[in-house]
Amino acid sequence: MLTLVGIVIVVIGFVLRINPLLVVTVAGLATGIASGLGPLAVVAAFGKAFITSRYVAIVWLVLPVIGLLEHAGLKERARGVVAGLRAATASRVLLVYFAIRQITAALGLTSLGGHAQMVRPLIAPMAEGAAENQYGELPERVRHKIRAHTAAVDNIALFFGEDIFIAIGSILLIRGFLEQNGILVEPTQLAIWAIPTAICAFVIHCTRLLLLDRSLRADLSRETDKA
Amino acid sequence: MITLEHIYWLAGLMMAGVAIVNARDASNPRRFNNTAFWGIYALTFLAGTYLPDIVNGFLVIAMVLVASIRGLGQGKKESATKEEREASAQKWGNKLFIPALTIPLVTMLGTIFFKRINVNGFPIVDLKQVTVISLAVATLIALGVGMAMLKPPLLAPIKEARRLLDAVGWAAVLPQMLAALGALFAIAGVGNVVTGIAERWIPLDNALVVVLTYTIGMAVFTMIMGNAFAAFPVMTAGIGLPLIVHRFGGDPTIMAAIGMLSGFCGTLMTPMAANFNIVPTALLELPDENAVIKVQIPTALMLLAANILLMYFLVFRH
Numbered sequence: 001m002l003t004l005v006g007i008v009i010v011v012i013g014f015v016l017r018i019n020p021l022l023v024v025t026v027a028g029l030a031t032g033i034a035s036g037l038g039p040l041a042v043v044a045a046f047g048k049a050f051i052t053s054r055y056v057a058i059v060w061l062v063l064p065v066i067g068l069l070e071h072a073g074l075k076e077r078a079r080g081v082v083a084g085l086r087a088a089t090a091s092r093v094l095l096v097y098f099a100i101r102q103i104t105a106a107l108g109l110t111s112l113g114g115h116a117q118m119v120r121p122l123i124a125p126m127a128e129g130a131a132e133n134q135y136g137e138l139p140e141r142v143r144h145k146i147r148a149h150t151a152a153v154d155n156i157a158l159f160f161g162e163d164i165f166i167a168i169g170s171i172l173l174i175r176g177f178l179e180q181n182g183i184l185v186e187p188t189q190l191a192i193w194a195i196p197t198a199i200c201a202f203v204i205h206c207t208r209l210l211l212l213d214r215s216l217r218a219d220l221s222r223e224t225d226k227a
Numbered sequence: 228m229i230t231l232e233h234i235y236w237l238a239g240l241m242m243a244g245v246a247i248v249n250a251r252d253a254s255n256p257r258r259f260n261n262t263a264f265w266g267i268y269a270l271t272f273l274a275g276t277y278l279p280d281i282v283n284g285f286l287v288i289a290m291v292l293v294a295s296i297r298g299l300g301q302g303k304k305e306s307a308t309k310e311e312r313e314a315s316a317q318k319w320g321n322k323l324f325i326p327a328l329t330i331p332l333v334t335m336l337g338t339i340f341f342k343r344i345n346v347n348g349f350p351i352v353d354l355k356q357v358t359v360i361s362l363a364v365a366t367l368i369a370l371g372v373g374m375a376m377l378k379p380p381l382l383a384p385i386k387e388a389r390r391l392l393d394a395v396g397w398a399a400v401l402p403q404m405l406a407a408l409g410a411l412f413a414i415a416g417v418g419n420v421v422t423g424i425a426e427r428w429i430p431l432d433n434a435l436v437v438v439l440t441y442t443i444g445m446a447v448f449t450m451i452m453g454n455a456f457a458a459f460p461v462m463t464a465g466i467g468l469p470l471i472v473h474r475f476g477g478d479p480t481i482m483a484a485i486g487m488l489s490g491f492c493g494t495l496m497t498p499m500a501a502n503f504n505i506v507p508t509a510l511l512e513l514p515d516e517n518a519v520i521k522v523q524i525p526t527a528l529m530l531l532a533a534n535i536l537l538m539y540f541l542v543f544r545h
Contacts, residue, residue: 019295028408035415047284051275053406065370067387073316111334115507148518151507159491174483185480193484200533
């Protein structure tokens, strides 16, 4: 039971809003010590795990070019493109991105998205621009709500699209794990059984996105009432 | 052959550049904290492979202390005013999209074609890491295109990277830290303890209860670990295979496919999946760091319910 001390620390840390880096480090060290490692061995195990996980941070290499383009007005241009389309609303921009992201992920093109390279510089300004077109200058709260929805669309469309592609990490992991346990499964079969959930994800989230315009309008009229 | 190590050198150089730009920026009251933080991070990229584990461990702890005791700051100077950016957007028009879209396009082409190219029978990139290497190559090409087009000062890219990286702050390192925590959880056997608790306290003699335990367990355990890949082997070995497949005769393919997707519902609801849920709030400058999770929870819960029903009605039919 002592092994679970790390989980307890993480939960308490997140609830008390202590700096997550500190929380995670303490949780890691405590878990190591609870499992019987000596203090120095725990620090070494943590260092090793951190170093072998460096690939997670490679996405930050996009920052120099994204920053350069933002300096040159990329976000403003993305907003401008949508401003030229009278039919564009925040809901519709996000619906189109959801469909593109889910379909391309299902074809194995998971890199056609991402928060640093697509959401921040392109999709979020487009969705905000569409809402500005309809309602004029937006209050900060509404702006933030649209941005949070944009990030959510990128995540949900990716998660429930990529599993339809047979060579994606999760399918390979499932196949390898079941094989170790003496069960052989076909990657194509695994991919096929990901389709019902993918359809549910599309229906559920796109319905919520269709309702987003209405909820933005309600937020805006509430803001004007206050003013 | 290009390996992950070369990409780490590149990342290390960028982080070192960010540290140096920070050291020279007097408008940031905590500039030396930022310099120390990104400087140590640079060192873990440039030398981490060669340093002993214990040294790396203390470097990580030093970074965490710098970030949490006095905290990181941000420079005051905006790199361009809104008017300047509007004018520049007018001037360049849709050409601005070319370098931006080069990133996904080249990454995609790289993942497809790097596997097929070889010199004297040797592949030119490490095939196990083809996606990450393709992304790094794509950012370099996009940066080349952007520099040729915009002709900014030579140091502009690193200054802009500094601006964005400081806006994200310590959250930039959180996903990597959580991956390390996951590895420690695995060493300590946290998973086995959790399934042990489930087996002891939940009546697992009814097919619906077993399906509920497996799917909800996947979601909850993913929320704890921050990653469905860590939850899957534990839950499937502990509950999925012995009960759903062996005792109730369920189909292992359907169970595994929908089980993994139930885990993904958990990913949408946890701050532990920092790269998906916390990093975007920093990138999008949202004041509430749980803003993205809050938007995702309704979809995640409805989809988890859908997965439970799908598994219950599909896994036992035949």
